[in-house]
Amino acid sequence: MHPALESLKARFAEIDDLRQAGSVLHWDMSTYMPRDGATARGRMIATVEKVAHEKLTDPAVAALLETASGIPDATLTADDRAFLRLAQRQFTRASKIPSAFKAEFLQHMAASYDIWVHARKSNDFNAVAPFLQKTVIYSRAISDFFNAGETAWDHPMDPHIEDADPGMTTASLKTLFADLRRELVPLVRELSSREKPRTDFLSRTYPKSRQMEFLNWLAKQIGYDFNRGRQDLTHHPFMTKLGAGDVRITTRIDETNLCDGLFSTIHESGHAFYELGLSPHLDGTILGHGISAGIHESQSRLWENLVGRSREFWTYFYPHLQAHFAETLQDVSLDEFYRGINRVEPSLIRTEADEVTYNLHVMIRFDIEAQLLDGSLAVKDLPSAWNDRYEADLGMRPPSDTQGCLQDVHWYYGSVGGMFQGYTIGNLFSAQCYDGALKAHPEIPQAMTQGDFSTLHTWLKENIHQHGSSLFPQELIQRVTGQDLSSQPFLAYLKRKYL
């Protein structure tokens, strides 16, 4: 191997180790850390991030990349080329942001988060508004760092989107989302006017430990390997990769909301399958991770909705669930259960939305963050802009900011811009992806009624998971579907299922 390439690989392997060490610190913080550990933990996380950033933006890396760019292409393997492309991308992007700025922004984010926690509780947008104002300024400064040379942009949100979902832009997503919205708004209206299925049984009492038993069993049945991961309880469910053989999920259990645990377990398992399905030869390299927010979300949503809310899925699992909660579910048939978990209804909270209305929530946020960033919406006008859009798109006006623009943590612990598009990209691609799997293996739904997911796993692994970050989102989407990202397969799926 060329010495510059070898040095770069060693350097980026260290960076990857440090990032994963940071993930262990985060996982522990969310699960088992005692109350008074927070101060030191914040410091440790900041230091590990800082060190990884120093290693990445070191001038020595620039020199090595420059040397490596002169290696004749023919002498490189496909993996080498993918590695060099990603290493160059990470170096370029990290180098745009001065370390001191980054540290200052991280500090601001922590302060903003603390204020938001209280502001949300007490419905006090004014308390957090000055912090959000500052976040907008920081986010805009980040945009400006990128507005030159090969990373110059058309809209200030572009570099934020590029970060999470490489290859996408504000303009391309606006077009895509407009297509989707055009059909979605009338579809929601149509479905909302129908008679509602019963859902009373979903809010009966399901004891915590009984739920956890079922959720662990369920994760295992759908293919989650507990030798390579574990499931714990957290306030917000998440998946985190702490190594190729250590991909953990967390779930949330509400004793009077059966869906919360069930669908967060399936959702996070979907994320985990992606990370667990990578080619082993990418282990420990920067290629050994899912490629983008949107593609990751496509895997979790495929499992959560296209699989996990299908009739075939529950044909197998409902008898088990019913037996597990024998006294609570004895009066509920499979059909009632299936229709209950698929009830469509406009609501105010994104994370509780059904799969039909969900993208409307996302698009509202996407449009608003673009406006905040380009200056066409002032922070002080956010609550009314938010509420107006909910009224227009979902026919409901939030009675409070707690149920409105204060509900999501993203803008209060992160940048404004690039935070939400991944959810809808994920939903759209999940349908394209599942279409591809069904086309190759039409027997997948039938196998599911027997609790057999092996063909689906194999297809996803071969077509999506194994590539890790070797293919960028659009390359991957093209390869899987022969097309670009599109809203039509997703809309077709919804119509098939609901109309």
Place this chain on the structure above:
Amino acid sequence: MHPALESLKARFAEIDDLRQAGSVLHWDMSTYMPRDGATARGRMIATVEKVAHEKLTDPAVAALLETASGIPDATLTADDRAFLRLAQRQFTRASKIPSAFKAEFLQHMAASYDIWVHARKSNDFNAVAPFLQKTVIYSRAISDFFNAGETAWDHPMDPHIEDADPGMTTASLKTLFADLRRELVPLVRELSSREKPRTDFLSRTYPKSRQMEFLNWLAKQIGYDFNRGRQDLTHHPFMTKLGAGDVRITTRIDETNLCDGLFSTIHESGHAFYELGLSPHLDGTILGHGISAGIHESQSRLWENLVGRSREFWTYFYPHLQAHFAETLQDVSLDEFYRGINRVEPSLIRTEADEVTYNLHVMIRFDIEAQLLDGSLAVKDLPSAWNDRYEADLGMRPPSDTQGCLQDVHWYYGSVGGMFQGYTIGNLFSAQCYDGALKAHPEIPQAMTQGDFSTLHTWLKENIHQHGSSLFPQELIQRVTGQDLSSQPFLAYLKRKYL
């Protein structure tokens, strides 16, 4: 503050953060990591250690220390002076060992550990002997790195001892241990010839979860604050500091060995009290840690033995224990329990030894590692040398190496040299320390019968804990006792209690 001092403080704070991040990685590895996480975890730990070592041995640190050494003493606070002394010590010692050597040794240690795990199980010393041989060579090489200038030594074990127990040497400890052994061997012989108390009830069945409930309650009662820590199960109990507000302990539960859980919980709580009792202004600095292996062990052994095996302690706790295991302990009186947990009997396994025979186990290891290191004992002769010493000192010959020289992990996952003296230093100082506390507050034992440990905690905090690493062991011992480390108070305690 002088800019060099400020820079040094910032640098060492980062190093401290990285070390604590490494401790989180270790804690998780021992508690909750899934089976297949080991490979990546080993890499992550090695990288975090390497980065911390790079930060410590950076030439910039040498330059800053040089500059700081010119700051007029009168302008420094006591903390600044303590910080500069410790920073200089850590820099000097770390700089002696080349990074490449360190990495190679770490790799060898990991391989040696794996072999040892199997060798111990299958009583196969020959399998691990070549690895131990190599460890001796590495350990001797480390000694040689230090054998010049201000760190030149008389015995090759000196720099290893200096590392764990600053200020101690092979020669000084040999003298101290000889004093101890002279009285201990006949004392053990005397006590062994007496009638044995009943201990049958200690190996009855105590269900795991019932034990854990009691152990958590017990830790809390003796003053362990669960807002600043937690207790989990591991194969080997330990205490680890993950921040000033996050000092965790682990315990081991054997369903048919009641003592295992009880005394490991009390022991590890003792370690935790030390770390939790540090002055808050040392938080996040390299001074914010216990000073040495021996002083740390003095705190754990003080709680485990002088407190935790005292009649006063169980006067309060035994009724609670008896009530908790009502059916199992109903036929056992407080007196029988007290005498059972204090039974003195020569045995083969160090970690299961009573407080009287324990130090004999340590001194055997201390002498042997000195001989391995100075070449007067060959690795191939280790088993027979070990067995001969057990026969001479404890009157028992190990029937296998599993119960002999393969029992402790230390030499198979670490260096040979400096590994064991801390246990006996700890036992000796625990008695000096407790004498000091009782002299100041003779009411401590009486308060214990009421479950009140507050005076003892306050005394330990003021006299030992608060100083962290500001005082070196001999300074601390002098300050607390007005004397040097001595075996007499410990021997007097044993005689008082057992004769």
